[in-house]
Amino acid sequence: MKITDNKLYLGDIPVDTIMQEYGSPLYVYEESVLRSQFRKLSAGFPRGLLEIHYAMKANSNPSLLRILAEEGSSIDAVSEFEVRLALESGFEANQIIFTGNNNTLREIEFCVEQNVSVNLGSLALLEKYGERYPETTVSLRVNPGIGAGHHSHCITGGPDSKFGVYYDQIETVLSLAKKYKLTINGIHSHIGTGIFSAEPMLEAMEMILDVAKVFPDLQFVDFGGGFGIPYKPEQLPLDMEDLSKKMTERFTNFIQHYGRDLLMKIEPGRLLIGPVGVLLATVTNITNTPKNSFVGVDTGFNHLVRPTMYGSYHKILNANRISSTEKDVVVVGNICESGDILSRSGDDFIRKLSSPAIDDRLAFLDAGAYGFSMSSQYNFRPRPAEVLVHQGQSRLIRRAETFDDLSQCFVDFN
Numbered sequence: 001m002k003i004t005d006n007k008l009y010l011g012d013i014p015v016d017t018i019m020q021e022y023g024s025p026l027y028v029y030e031e032s033v034l035r036s037q038f039r040k041l042s043a044g045f046p047r048g049l050l051e052i053h054y055a056m057k058a059n060s061n062p063s064l065l066r067i068l069a070e071e072g073s074s075i076d077a078v079s080e081f082e083v084r085l086a087l088e089s090g091f092e093a094n095q096i097i098f099t100g101n102n103n104t105l106r107e108i109e110f111c112v113e114q115n116v117s118v119n120l121g122s123l124a125l126l127e128k129y130g131e132r133y134p135e136t137t138v139s140l141r142v143n144p145g146i147g148a149g150h151h152s153h154c155i156t157g158g159p160d161s162k163f164g165v166y167y168d169q170i171e172t173v174l175s176l177a178k179k180y181k182l183t184i185n186g187i188h189s190h191i192g193t194g195i196f197s198a199e200p201m202l203e204a205m206e207m208i209l210d211v212a213k214v215f216p217d218l219q220f221v222d223f224g225g226g227f228g229i230p231y232k233p234e235q236l237p238l239d240m241e242d243l244s245k246k247m248t249e250r251f252t253n254f255i256q257h258y259g260r261d262l263l264m265k266i267e268p269g270r271l272l273i274g275p276v277g278v279l280l281a282t283v284t285n286i287t288n289t290p291k292n293s294f295v296g297v298d299t300g301f302n303h304l305v306r307p308t309m310y311g312s313y314h315k316i317l318n319a320n321r322i323s324s325t326e327k328d329v330v331v332v333g334n335i336c337e338s339g340d341i342l343s344r345s346g347d348d349f350i351r352k353l354s355s356p357a358i359d360d361r362l363a364f365l366d367a368g369a370y371g372f373s374m375s376s377q378y379n380f381r382p383r384p385a386e387v388l389v390h391q392g393q394s395r396l397i398r399r400a401e402t403f404d405d406l407s408q409c410f411v412d413f414n
Ligand SMILES: Cc1ncc(COP(=O)(O)O)c(C=O)c1O
Pocket: 055, 057, 058, 076, 099, 190, 192, 193, 194, 224, 225, 226, 227, 267, 268, 269, 270, 271, 369
């Protein structure tokens, strides 16, 4: 992303040019940013110690998955269809870990049939798995009793979280493993998403390693994802250089005590893909009330739900006029709900925007993660197209949906 002549460019192409070609609204991803996010992250760890499993729930467009495959990423998948998509996007079965939750045995059977490793998240599932596949190898998600995240909906560790086997129930895991002659080859945890401080991550790491030491047949320990990215201008990024050093130190120390080499796995989603994407939209309306100036756009929480769902902040730029006289406005979508406000920051929603006018193009930044992948067809509106840009070239990587796409699952409909 760059600014030239007060206008926004993506992959060296003016936003207006991209939108004239592909329409509005539109998700646009920059290939160079994706490659550089992956490379920066891997460079922080010693070669051969770490395996990165991209959490494809953050964004599962196959063109983006292929870039990550080229960079050497593996995959964290959480549903049968994610597994299928990863396989069809060029990942080998042995590069995929399936960590679902509240799974049916059928989903697990699907993964086993595909030779994809399953990471079981409850004692009940461990029992079912043992009955179905005795004398096999499997890994286990553990809740380390610690959680963190940018919103309460996103905390996946601690006593209020449904995920994993609680760390104090490991004796039961050991006896189930014995009963069904299961080899536990990996211990996994993921404590939440959008985490900005190293402390809970390192604390959870300690807890997980404490659990891991009682399993003699491990091949890996997986510390999940959760690495936050700064959305607000004043937000300090998580110091990944420092965190990766500390994680490496702690893990190599553990390996020495464990007595043989193990792989460290992590499952970043947001960190890799969040800064890669923007959602572009067009101003369709400006409505003033005695209290507010509402700037209406042709997208809404059907395409970017994070502001409405979590009060999340996304920086908004007027791509036509990056800096000009600023106005206090509320940026709102075209969904028929008053909660469809895109300029949120917690409970606040007034945002300074550079002199907005009808037909201006707005860019919602850092929308690559949990943007398109959490989009819906609410109000019977289609999901937008997705475009990949790189060094002056643009490429459609998902077309916009049509009326037929939205209506094709109806029965008794023409
Ligand atoms: C099991 C698991 N791993 C990894 C992630 C990725 O998290 P993030 O995008 O914060 O890195 C998630 C997201 O919730 C997850 O549930």
